[in-house]
Amino acid sequence: MISMNKVSKHYGSFQVLADCTTQVQKGEVIVVCGPSGSGKSTLIKCVNGLEPFQSGEIIVNGVSVGDPKTNLSKLRSTVGMVFQNFELFPHMRIIDNLAIAQVKVLGRNPEQAREKGFKLLDRVGLRVQAEKYPGQLSGGQQQRVAIARALSMDPICMLFDEPTSALDPEMINEVLDVMTELAQEGMTMMCVTHEMGFARRVAHRVIFMDQGRIVEDDSKEAFFGNPRSERAQQFLAKILHH
Amino acid sequence: MHEFDWSSIPNALPFLWDGMLISLEITLSAVVFGIVWGTLLALMRLSSITPLSWFAAGYVNLFRAVPLVMVLLWFFLIVPHLLESLFGLPRGTDMRLTSAIAGFALFEAAYYSEIIRAGIQSVPKGQMAAASALGMTYGQAMRLVVLPQAFRNMVPLLLTQGIILFQDTSLVYVSALADFFGAAYKVGDRDGRLVELLLFAGAVYFVLCFAASRVVRHYQNKMKTA
Amino acid sequence: MAYNWNWGVFLQPTATGDDSTYLDWMFHGLQMTIGLSLSAWLIALLLGAVVGVLRTVPNRWLSGVATAYVEFFRNIPLLVQLFLWYFVMPELLPENLGNAFKQTNPIVQQFLSSMICLALFTSARVAEQVRSGINSLPPGQKNAGLALGFTLSQTYRHVMLPMAVRLIVPPLTSEFLNIFKNSAVCSTIGLLELAAQGRQLVDYTAQPYESFIAVTVAYLLLNVVVMSGMRWVEAHVRVPGYIGGK
Numbered sequence: 001m002i003s004m005n006k007v008s009k010h011y012g013s014f015q016v017l018a019d020c021t022t023q024v025q026k027g028e029v030i031v032v033c034g035p036s037g038s039g040k041s042t043l044i045k046c047v048n049g050l051e052p053f054q055s056g057e058i059i060v061n062g063v064s065v066g067d068p069k070t071n072l073s074k075l076r077s078t079v080g081m082v083f084q085n086f087e088l089f090p091h092m093r094i095i096d097n098l099a100i101a102q103v104k105v106l107g108r109n110p111e112q113a114r115e116k117g118f119k120l121l122d123r124v125g126l127r128v129q130a131e132k133y134p135g136q137l138s139g140g141q142q143q144r145v146a147i148a149r150a151l152s153m154d155p156i157c158m159l160f161d162e163p164t165s166a167l168d169p170e171m172i173n174e175v176l177d178v179m180t181e182l183a184q185e186g187m188t189m190m191c192v193t194h195e196m197g198f199a200r201r202v203a204h205r206v207i208f209m210d211q212g213r214i215v216e217d218d219s220k221e222a223f224f225g226n227p228r229s230e231r232a233q234q235f236l237a238k239i240l241h242h
Numbered sequence: 243m244h245e246f247d248w249s250s251i252p253n254a255l256p257f258l259w260d261g262m263l264i265s266l267e268i269t270l271s272a273v274v275f276g277i278v279w280g281t282l283l284a285l286m287r288l289s290s291i292t293p294l295s296w297f298a299a300g301y302v303n304l305f306r307a308v309p310l311v312m313v314l315l316w317f318f319l320i321v322p323h324l325l326e327s328l329f330g331l332p333r334g335t336d337m338r339l340t341s342a343i344a345g346f347a348l349f350e351a352a353y354y355s356e357i358i359r360a361g362i363q364s365v366p367k368g369q370m371a372a373a374s375a376l377g378m379t380y381g382q383a384m385r386l387v388v389l390p391q392a393f394r395n396m397v398p399l400l401l402t403q404g405i406i407l408f409q410d411t412s413l414v415y416v417s418a419l420a421d422f423f424g425a426a427y428k429v430g431d432r433d434g435r436l437v438e439l440l441l442f443a444g445a446v447y448f449v450l451c452f453a454a455s456r457v458v459r460h461y462q463n464k465m466k467t468a
Numbered sequence: 469m470a471y472n473w474n475w476g477v478f479l480q481p482t483a484t485g486d487d488s489t490y491l492d493w494m495f496h497g498l499q500m501t502i503g504l505s506l507s508a509w510l511i512a513l514l515l516g517a518v519v520g521v522l523r524t525v526p527n528r529w530l531s532g533v534a535t536a537y538v539e540f541f542r543n544i545p546l547l548v549q550l551f552l553w554y555f556v557m558p559e560l561l562p563e564n565l566g567n568a569f570k571q572t573n574p575i576v577q578q579f580l581s582s583m584i585c586l587a588l589f590t591s592a593r594v595a596e597q598v599r600s601g602i603n604s605l606p607p608g609q610k611n612a613g614l615a616l617g618f619t620l621s622q623t624y625r626h627v628m629l630p631m632a633v634r635l636i637v638p639p640l641t642s643e644f645l646n647i648f649k650n651s652a653v654c655s656t657i658g659l660l661e662l663a664a665q666g667r668q669l670v671d672y673t674a675q676p677y678e679s680f681i682a683v684t685v686a687y688l689l690l691n692v693v694v695m696s697g698m699r700w701v702e703a704h705v706r707v708p709g710y711i712g713g714k
Contacts, residue, residue, distance in 0.1 A: 077617025087612030135709025309652035409545035
């Protein structure tokens with residue numbers, strides 16, 4: 001579904017990503033973790049072309065992301081993304097946040113789009129909030145709406161960029177629950193997160209990054225059982241003592 | 243299509259230079275008086291003495307609501323007569339330059355006072371408290387602690403306002419005073435070369451103001467990184 | 469000093485015998501000021517939005533052109549720009565076009581030059597506000613739009629501009645007020661707007677104080693009307709629950 005081959009990116013002389021290679025199979029859930037500044041957010045944004053990269057290749061569902069001839073908008077409409085700061089559109093009601101891209105990008109008719117929007121709001125338990133504006137919802141609620149918005153496009157896979165790190169602790173679980181459910185339904189997911197409990201519960205593989213490199217790329221069992229690199233061990237120790 | 247003839251400009255340069263000096267004289271005096279009077283207005287506006295703060299608010303809002311052209315017309319057509327009759331000056335005394343400077347200074351003070359008020363309010367309240375705790379009076383605390391910090395932050399805005407003021411001095415045209423623009427217009431009108439003189443004046447203003455705003459931006463960036 | 473106040477002068481028929489009062493003159497001036505300012509404002513908003521957006525697009529050439537546009541109109545005094553439009557532009561146009569312009573009704577010439585001048589001058593300032601509005605949006609908003617499959621122009625249209633425009637209503641209010649005040653500069657090319665009528669009143673009535681006070685009050689009233697109008701706009705575009713920028 002997603003395959004990366006020797007992806008590198010630098011700003012001037014600063015290496016953000018160095019020779020990153022990995023694969024994500026259909027239905028797989030991958031958790032990407034690592035210390036801040038390790039390049040994990042950049043890596044996930046390269047998958048749908050929000051961050052350009054200088055060398056290497058990323059293929060999503062048979063389409064090359066780096067190819068200048070690729071219609072990036074079309075590719076992105078098939079890949080759902082959830083952001084750290086939710087990024088709902090503050091000037092639109094919740095239901096319009098869910099409908100607008102369906103109408104303007106996929107060309108669905110507005111009625112169907114709203115219908116679908118309501119169904120997805122039901123699913124994340126927020127149907128009653130449909131007519132409110134994003135600023136009137138709590139952070140956890142906004143992030144659940146953001147997940148529903150991404151799902152409204154019927155994506156073939158989902159990217160999560162630290163979806164819980166801007167949330168107050170008591171709201172983290174409501175978002176993780178929605179993500180867990182999605183994973184159990186077989187959605188292909190790539191999640192940048194520090195939530196190791198979530199990783200243990202649903203991930204198939206864990207990728208650990210440090211200084212722009214993929215240091216570990218292992219099954220969950222292997223990663224939590226005994227990580228090979230010292231950096232990963234230190235990282236896990238810090239996270240667990242948190 | 244117009245055939246350009248720039249030959250009247252070289253001979254007129256001394257006259258144009260005199261005009262530029264008048265423009266600069268008005269700009270500088272108005273900036274200095276404007277900042278002094280503007281600071282006083284800002285302090286009045288922020289003071290706890292209600293009549294003072296009302297007066298300052300009324301003054302600032304009045305001048306900011308009226309076109310500069312109107313203010314200048316007041317100062318060229320009405321104020322001189324008023325002064326003549328008040329002080330018994332001989333009729334027809336040429337007060338245009340003084341009137342222009344007074345008009346600009348009083349007008350710009352309203353704008354300066356808003357910049358300065360925002361600057362004073364941007365200094366953390368704790369600074370005033372700390373100065374008072376050291377035993378300073380309100381006046382000392384303002385003068386020695388708050389205003390120096392406020393002005394440091396405001397320098398770019400004050401300079402930018404100065405550039406705008408320099409551009410606005412061209413409006414003394416309404417009193418037929420020969421500032422740089424007035425001089426250029428007069429030469430162009432006399433020689434039938436208005437097109438060339440106006441283009442020349444525009445180019446001179448552009449070069450000066452563009453360069454000055456670059457300097458301000460450079461200073462601003464340096465302050466940000468400092 | 470012996471000054472004879474006479475506020476009744478406004479109701480007297482004018483000395484030109486054109487069957488109108490001095491109050492009518494003032495009213496005509498006010499109409500001209502409002503018509504000129506509103507038409508120039510509409511053009512300035514449209515142009516300013518386009519130029520402001522161009523300044524933020526990831527294309528060096530386009531943003532360079534937009535920057536040059538803004539610098540040009542910001543660094544030449546309004547009066548000089550007005551004279552360039554009124555005296556110089558007709559000479560630089562192709563001959564038949566320039567002549568056609570010079571043969572139209574002088575009022576039309578004055579109005580067109582004034583409108584174009586004020587519109588472009590103000591558009592550069594509006595562009596700066598639009599640019600700073602767009603730049604003050606959280607950077608993730610653009611990514612969120614793109615990630616949903618919007619093209620860049622769709623992202624601007626549906627995501628960034630609607631928010632940016634709401635954020636810049638207060639600074640746009642002051643630009644809107646400025647255009648009314650700046651329109652007084654157009655009296656210098658003979659356009660009979662409010663300030664020019666004020667001057668004319670002084671000449672004809674020999675009651676300078678009444679004339680200037682009346683005109684000044686008219687500007688104050690315009691100011692109040694525009695401000696309350698914009699406050700209404702501000703209240704109506706406010707997004708529920710949204711608390712400011714970054």
